[in-house]
Amino acid sequence: MVIPKPVFWRDSRMPYVELRKVADGRQVCYAPHSHTQWSIGAITEGQSTFCYRQDRCQVGAGDLVLINPDWVHACNPIDNQPWAYLMLYIDTQWLTALRYRLGLLKAPEWEDIGTAIISERRFYLGYCDLAACLLNSQESLAVKQAMISEYLADVMLSVEDEPLLLPDKMPGVLRELADYLDENAIKEITIEEMCLRCGYSAGHLIRTFKLHFNLTPHAYQVNRRIQQGQRELKQGRSIVDAALSAGFTDQPHFQRTFKRMIAATPNEYRQSSVKEKIDTAAHK
Incomplete structure (x- = not known):
């Protein structure tokens, strides 16, 4: 059986966003790592383990995971069972500016987000619609730009009140x-x-x-x-x-x-x- 290769979508006219699509994640195993971007992923099929800093849990189809920039994480298959996912990587400065315009930040400086998992159906369906739009080569740039901004604004407005638990102050x-x-x-x-x-x-x-x-x-x-x-x-x-x-x-x-x-x-x-x-x- 041939395992589909991961798909990466980018557009130089939208340098602040990148999309990754994995149709079969059984061969996708990550070592702990981090990204400079803020990222949000959607499990589209099956289940996987989600390790985020010191926490470890199980996520499944319909769940969204939210990952702060530079926070170590890994998401891997369970017992080699099929699973699939989409992942959006958003430039931190661009997202900071969006949150500031929404009145969610007192200054245009990045603040980590406490929410790690969203299971609300409307956010999952909106995410899938957004990914389909970005992957559609026939869709206009204006529509893609508007859709990414509107979707992320909706997500940001829904998670800002979540508490953020951090280790003791860093030396x-x-x-x-x-x-x-x-x-x-x-x-x-x-x-x-x-x-x-x-x-x-x-x-x-x-x-x-x-x-x-x-x-x-x-x-x-x-x-x-x-x-x-x-x-x-x-x-x-x-x-x-x-x-x-x-x-x-x-x-x-x-x-x-x-x-x-x-x-x-x-x-x-x-x-x-x-x-x-x-x-x-x-x-x-």
Whole structure:
């Protein structure tokens, strides 16, 4: 049996949104990871486990999952049973501006959302209609833009009152270390260098960092590298160039790590970008 490949939809005229469609998720297994975008997914068939920071639960057809930017998560099949899903990745700055215009933020600065799961039928059906609209090459740009804005405004207005439970306040030295790793993601930074920067022992650093970021410092850095690789592939860069730009001198290592965290090969991800460029050129 041939497992359908994941489909990625993008449009350069709407750079703030990306859609992923997986028709059969039995071969889709994620390592814990995060995205720079805010994301919202819909389970369209079957069931899966949803791990979100320290929480773990089961979600099924009709459920929506909401994931804050940089929050570690993973969604995987249960006992190799069939399941399918759609996932929208929304640029954080764009969504921040939308929430601010709606009067949901006091300032145009991102605030995490407490809601993790929505099971209300109307939001699920609206999500499926939105995905069908985006995937429809015959639909106009204006309709797609209006539909994404209207749907997300409806969702944002419904979830803003949910409480947000967070771990204890993060030590400033950890935030500084994370910022340093962000700025130097493609460099090899040893645990010894990290310890010198924050004054922690290796064991204490790993435990404390994982408490606040849900990843070890090394996994955090690898996650950032893969995000850099995604950005390069979206621009149509070759897999070799994307790997080098993301700090991987070994292309097979990049491909294995990318597949483990994105549940798609770099080529599958890149092909959607190349196709989008061809389709856009054809409509000019």
